[in-house]
Amino acid sequence: MLIYLKPLSIFPELHSDTLFGAITYAISQLYPEKVDEMVKSFEDEPPFIISSTFPFIFKEDFENGKKIKFYPKIIFPQKSKDLEEKYHPKDFKEYKKVKFIEENLFFDLLKGKLSESDILRNYNQYTFIKGLLMRESYNIDVNFGENIIPNNSVNRITNETEGIFYTSGNEFKNMGLFFLVEFMDEDYKPIVKAAIKFLKDRGFGRDISTGKGQFDYFIDEEYSLNHYGGNYFVTLSRFIPNSDDLAHINEFASYEIDSKRGKSSSNEIRKQIRFFKEGSVFPDYKKYYGRNVSSGKVNPAIEFGFAFPLKCNLEEDK
Template sequence: MQTYEITVRARSGFATPLKGDTLFGHICWQAAYDRNLFNSSIEDLLAEYERRPFIVVSSAFPKIYKGDREFYAFKKPDLPLDMIFDLTSMDKAEIIRQRKALKKRRWMIVAKTESIHSIKDLEFLDNEDLFKRAADGLPEETVREFSFNSASFIVDFSQPHNTINRLTGTTGEGMFAPYSTIQEVMFPETELAIFVGVYDPVKIDAVEEAFKRIGEFGFGRDASTGLGRFDVCDVSEVDLMKIGASSPNSCYTISPSVPQKAAFQQMFFAPFIRFGRHGDRLAKAQNPFKNPVIMADEGAVFVPNDPSIFKKPYIGTAAKGTSKVLPEAVSQGYALYIPLREEI
């Protein structure tokens, strides 16, 4: 499997988080409608998905720059705080006082060209600190305009909606009552890194084209109102193994996953329940909702029983049986990972 980094730039807010399993679903719809995209039908692409996934997609993570150096802002690992931060110099009272501030540091900063020796050596930032880091080099007017509302890298924006009753010409009650939806708005000019792993015969050029189409027509919920838009800026090959430790003993995942049974001796993760629903034409089906899938969110750390697991750049399984109206539907339970060596 070859792994690549696809850099995108957000052009709007997102009503649906850019998580790997949802991006995978969008790519599958592209393949279903355009057989020529991957020179294969979606049925053929998914035929061996349980054994050999044709593509594995990560969630999206912010990219920041300092001079000519590139950094990724990954999610903080779901490990106990004393396994992430050096707390040996603090007494219990100080640890309790600092606990809330440490939990707010949700971003793990990783240099693109350097290897991770230990998580404790890395820098962790909260939303406000990441905002300041991302603001370096941008026009002062842009920074001032965004920070006027919130000096945070990601803010929640409440978007009001009105449905007009054509008989009265106004809003009203019931289905005509005004309502609001929440969308995530990122810092202007934000670049996001999405990592994909592909097996032959899938070509990265086809994956890039799929992402361009998704960015043009919109990703996720409320795409028809202008949300979920992004541009594809760059595609480059990347080796996640080189970013990680040379002698790893654990896997740090970068998308939600369904870990394979009996493969790990220890697992640290935040549960994530995917209450999925069909998109595209099946969104209007009699039952558009999928069966819930319990996953380990990105940022999970798994300690394998067998070191041979590091021979593959991904872990996890295919999530099948998720749909009542489309029995052959499958959800991505695989995740690319960065190898770590930690005292666990």
């Protein structure tokens, strides 16, 4: 299932862990009798997995118009220093700024029909806008990026302004975000759909009281990803490995590691969580990868850490 989000205001960054937290919260409000059962089920076999959100471009009609989707830049085993020495420095410098790759390019890379060297060798044939790499230039005025907004802090008792604080988020023009959900247990499909509707009415993020995080959405239930053959996979979500996953990482795996340390509504600082970033590549040896991690004592939370894997047969750069 593919879910398109059209931000209507300043919108937060939504990685798979944040998205899962919001969906879990919505389920706890709509189906309080089911949320504990759902969280526990992830200890054995996930009833569903979700990707992070990625950008798409649309023109005029959000629901029925053409949508150009982008996936995360794949972290190839090829060392960037080798590529830098082979190709024009200006092209390589710009290519390093690429964050997302147009869908058709992404799947050609997955199938091994294309390599990073092929892209850099013919870089002048591609279009690069705002971190997006695409095969052609679309006649659509697009823009997205972070915006920092000043807000007044008001004393609720005296109704007087006490100072200014700042919040940040992303703004979009002719663009939106999409994410994928794969269900292992179909009983959760209507539950997740109801959670998305609840979040539309509520908003994403902590600044919903000031109108931020509002969105429209559209669900494409027919969309399914093609899983190509290969001995490796690319993750479309933040991936927290278990000990078995770590034992299978070999010299051909290619990844970037990041971390987060969340804070609860009561200002409790939760433990630091490390994860592999979207676009990382690993050996494919089983059906599910990763785990959920408990975080926090005063206000416990669950950090989603299952990989959203896409098998791949990456072409070796020459």
